[in-house]
Amino acid sequence: DVKVTQSSRYLVKRTGEKVFLECVQDMDHENMFWYRQDPGLGLRLIYFSYDVKMKEKGDIPEGYSVSREKKERFSLILESASTNQTSMYLCASRPWGRDRANNEQFFGPGTRLTVL
Amino acid sequence: GDSVTQMEGPVTLSEEAFLTINCTYTATGYPSLFWYVQYPGEGLQLLLKATKADDKGSNKGFEATYRKETTSFHLEKGSVQVSDSAVYFCALHPKGSARQLTFGSGTQLTVLP
Numbered sequence: 001d002v003k004v005t006q007s008s009r010y011l012v013k014r015t016g017e018k019v020f021l022e023c024v025q026d027m028d029h030e031n032m033f034w035y036r037q038d039p040g041l042g043l044r045l046i047y048f049s050y051d052v053k054m055k056e057k058g059d060i061p062e063g064y065s066v067s068r069e070k071k072e073r074f075s076l077i078l079e080s081a082s083t084n085q086t087s088m089y090l091c092a093s094r095p096w097g098r099d100r101a102n103n104e105q106f107f108g109p110g111t112r113l114t115v116l
Numbered sequence: 117g118d119s120v121t122q123m124e125g126p127v128t129l130s131e132e133a134f135l136t137i138n139c140t141y142t143a144t145g146y147p148s149l150f151w152y153v154q155y156p157g158e159g160l161q162l163l164l165k166a167t168k169a170d171d172k173g174s175n176k177g178f179e180a181t182y183r184k185e186t187t188s189f190h191l192e193k194g195s196v197q198v199s200d201s202a203v204y205f206c207a208l209h210p211k212g213s214a215r216q217l218t219f220g221s222g223t224q225l226t227v228l229p
Contacts, residue, residue, distance in 0.1 A: 033216060040221055041221060042120075042205060042219040042221040042222050045217075048216055082191055092160075104162045105160075105162070105217060108159050109158055109197065
């Protein structure tokens, strides 16, 4: 059974702290993604990675960075957390494949981050 | 740019009622279309998809037909169950593009016994 795990389900941090959100997939997928989910806004793409050590900005990368040192792990980093980064963060992975448009993304359970 | 518009929720139905959640899209060309479902406390799961015009995706009693002429992909189910209570997201992926999924805002469905 495919599996995407995220390091924490709930996280509370203070403004200005450096925050690491970890995501691990066991499906040997090349592509990995970080989204944030906010009420009324759906899911918005923060960053994605085609493969190890590769990364691309999504629609809302400001205030975030990522790291992909190993194929199975994709980390989201908040360099200096702010209250407007309070949100649900979802990680996903997808196989490369020839027809990427039809490939399913597999999601982790999410991390609900609160920044005080 | 690409966009997906879903009917606003929340939607509350009685068990065995008919469900429709509207979804329309704006995109260049003919994207692939998806419905994802998020059950309480979980991540998103693919519910169904359609990759070309007039295709019908179906799964777990849910159906959606890719309508090119109306740029729509409405989700339907003939008889909902309490276990269908979840948030439903419509999404598109442009063909031949390196860009990723574009999601709608989600529709919360609550089914009452």
